[in-house]
Amino acid sequence: MIKTVLSKTGEPIFHLRAGDASYVFSSFHGFLIHLYMGPAVADDDLEYLMVRVGHDSVVPRPADTSEYWFSCDIAPFEYPANQTGDYRPSAISVAHADGSTATALRYVSHEIVSGKPAADKYPAVYADENEADTLIITAKDPADGVTFRLYYTAMRDLPAVCRRVIIENTSDNAIDLERAYSASVDFAAVGEPMELLHLWGTWGRERTMERTPLLHGSLTVDSRRGASSHHHNPFAALVGKSTTETAGMAVGLSLIYSGNFDITCDTDPFGCTRLMAGINPTDFRWHLDPGESFVTPEAVFSISGEGLGKMSRTFHRLYRKNLCRGEWRDTIRPVLVNNWEATYFKFDDEKLLAIAKDAADAGIEMLVMDDGWFGQRNDDKSSLGDWFVNEEKIRGGLGKLVEGINALGLKFGIWFEPEMISPVSKLYEAHPEWCIHVEGRDKSIARNQYVLDMTREDVRDYLFEVMSGVLSSANIAYVKWDFNRNLTEAASATLAADRQGEMFHRYVLGLYDLLDRITTAFPKLLLEGCSSGGGRYDPAMLYYSPQYWTSDDTDAMERLNIQLGTSFVYPASSMSCHVSASPNHQTGRQTSFVTRGNVAMAGAFGYELDLTKLTDEEKELMSKQVDAYHRYYNVINQGDLYRLIMPADCVNGKIGHCAAWMYVSEDKSEALATFVVIRTSIHPVYFLKLQGLDPDAVYADDNGNEYCGSTLMNAGLNLTKNWKDGDSLVMHFVKK
Numbered sequence: 001m002i003k004t005v006l007s008k009t010g011e012p013i014f015h016l017r018a019g020d021a022s023y024v025f026s027s028f029h030g031f032l033i034h035l036y037m038g039p040a041v042a043d044d045d046l047e048y049l050m051v052r053v054g055h056d057s058v059v060p061r062p063a064d065t066s067e068y069w070f071s072c073d074i075a076p077f078e079y080p081a082n083q084t085g086d087y088r089p090s091a092i093s094v095a096h097a098d099g100s101t102a103t104a105l106r107y108v109s110h111e112i113v114s115g116k117p118a119a120d121k122y123p124a125v126y127a128d129e130n131e132a133d134t135l136i137i138t139a140k141d142p143a144d145g146v147t148f149r150l151y152y153t154a155m156r157d158l159p160a161v162c163r164r165v166i167i168e169n170t171s172d173n174a175i176d177l178e179r180a181y182s183a184s185v186d187f188a189a190v191g192e193p194m195e196l197l198h199l200w201g202t203w204g205r206e207r208t209m210e211r212t213p214l215l216h217g218s219l220t221v222d223s224r225r226g227a228s229s230h231h232h233n234p235f236a237a238l239v240g241k242s243t244t245e246t247a248g249m250a251v252g253l254s255l256i257y258s259g260n261f262d263i264t265c266d267t268d269p270f271g272c273t274r275l276m277a278g279i280n281p282t283d284f285r286w287h288l289d290p291g292e293s294f295v296t297p298e299a300v301f302s303i304s305g306e307g308l309g310k311m312s313r314t315f316h317r318l319y320r321k322n323l324c325r326g327e328w329r330d331t332i333r334p335v336l337v338n339n340w341e342a343t344y345f346k347f348d349d350e351k352l353l354a355i356a357k358d359a360a361d362a363g364i365e366m367l368v369m370d371d372g373w374f375g376q377r378n379d380d381k382s383s384l385g386d387w388f389v390n391e392e393k394i395r396g397g398l399g400k401l402v403e404g405i406n407a408l409g410l411k412f413g414i415w416f417e418p419e420m421i422s423p424v425s426k427l428y429e430a431h432p433e434w435c436i437h438v439e440g441r442d443k444s445i446a447r448n449q450y451v452l453d454m455t456r457e458d459v460r461d462y463l464f465e466v467m468s469g470v471l472s473s474a475n476i477a478y479v480k481w482d483f484n485r486n487l488t489e490a491a492s493a494t495l496a497a498d499r500q501g502e503m504f505h506r507y508v509l510g511l512y513d514l515l516d517r518i519t520t521a522f523p524k525l526l527l528e529g530c531s532s533g534g535g536r537y538d539p540a541m542l543y544y545s546p547q548y549w550t551s552d553d554t555d556a557m558e559r560l561n562i563q564l565g566t567s568f569v570y571p572a573s574s575m576s577c578h579v580s581a582s583p584n585h586q587t588g589r590q591t592s593f594v595t596r597g598n599v600a601m602a603g604a605f606g607y608e609l610d611l612t613k614l615t616d617e618e619k620e621l622m623s624k625q626v627d628a629y630h631r632y633y634n635v636i637n638q639g640d641l642y643r644l645i646m647p648a649d650c651v652n653g654k655i656g657h658c659a660a661w662m663y664v665s666e667d668k669s670e671a672l673a674t675f676v677v678i679r680t681s682i683h684p685v686y687f688l689k690l691q692g693l694d695p696d697a698v699y700a701d702d703n704g705n706e707y708c709g710s711t712l713m714n715a716g717l718n719l720t721k722n723w724k725d726g727d728s729l730v731m732h733f734v735k736k
């Protein structure tokens, strides 16, 4: 619901009600002023919140307002402009024909529509007229007439607000955008110190949660790598120092974008904090001739007054139901076995069929043939781009192999790394100019490969044709879409010299275009995203691939941090998690088959080890795990997640070092809790307090023990026993 009332200046105040949250802002002498974001408030007129005192005498005041207290230097803006009295980081900066970059925004009009109009064909939340309302503000720069359309979508049943901006060059001259963020909000200082929570990482250690106190100045998490990256996820949350999983304020900001992004959190001397997200202005410049428009990616706020858990559950529901699309959004995903850690590049049709045979016996539903099936790809030194089956390995061709796999009752999936080209490849011999490079400059190389220029239509056409050829040549149900290096020397032969600043963003749009063409041509295909593990695990990729390879680190103990970190934004259904070999290939750690299964059952479940080498006992455990996963599928993938114990919370505690989480079905009739002991301690005492249950209901576990919901949540389960390192337990509850 979106309400408007008039303020004392006769201008509109907008009150967006999204689920149980309020988002309020107003026009004040044409400036768009942020008033409030948080748990719902009943009043619509919050203009009393606008007055700020405490600015000093050096601050300029706008020429067109007479209020003595109003200064752009401290006013809380909705979309802060550039060089016009606000010295904090700006959300928009337009370079004009005369080279100047002063930019201003004044409210002109607004419109409210039911649902959510699509701005373009690129990734964004979608919602119909029963799910959301959208406010579209039209603002203009009074000096040159450039138009800014600010889109705000308030979800009706979720405390989530989506924002994006369309900038239209309605001036008489060409302009260049130097900054064009998707959203910005200025939070007033509140009583308690605030922190920024974000997800940093590297290869094998993606999305590690970190909370850091704000400083007077800027904190930035960003990417300049051409991909959203392992290093920072396009997400941050502003939280109170005392905010926990279950209490306190948490405003999450997630950017639906796969390229260079920036999230900046800037706190001024008066304690006002600006949180903004958008395309990274570094190496960005976008030219707009008169009449042309630019659409920013979408940013999503999840607003919680009840801690981090609720903030995450809002993201989960929104992304699961209103961002993921297509056949596989709701369809039960197959349990798969992937041959990468089983064989690496050393496999042939016989080996794959042998793995598939054991997989079929255990009830596994799909075999995925990973890297190494094409060209002369026997290691990572060649053949990317040559997407033709290597018949020395796959004897008799792909069709025959897939028929053999299908005959065992399994679906078949295949690996591609479409955006890459090996210098040792037929494609490179034919088209050396297709890789991203700067003429006359050395090309940096990573994993022996270059990146194809996805801004080029001829490159995308080639990839579409060659991939379509493979995908139509056999009964292929799934594609793992990998991306194993970042961009360097980013320039494109298709862009004029003064438009090279568009390269990074155009690369991402080119990628989306190809993903769109493939998913449209093959609507039944299940796409799994991957980027050396979770290096491009972002909301935009979920728009095409509802599941993503979470990390190349498959060690169950390491995965606890990675998966729980990922869960701050991303739903379980998007998290691809596999049981791999012990000792683990990345860490050398030994973990029991049971615990590896319990930890991998946190999303899209599968195996990634040589099944032919398992003992009979392990094979039996595997069948049991597959069966359990089928039984628990709905509560894991469609339920609400509660993080009970984060590994970092108890490193030195007397309960040893452990982790626990649980899923509860939306109607609270079923729950599944997992408890993992990373490192035990002497005489440990473990009372595990559950969350999210119906306090008045009675729940029975799989052994017939009965508990009241209130007891499970307030007193907890007594898990006191002499656990060993790496032990784990899964507990299933059904409401009586």
Ligand code: DGJ
Pocket (backbone or CB within 6 Å): 340, 370, 371, 415, 482, 484, 530, 531, 532, 533, 549, 551, 552
């Ligand atoms: C990186 C991925 O993360 C792995 O799972 C595997 O597919 C390799 N690439 C193959 O080269």
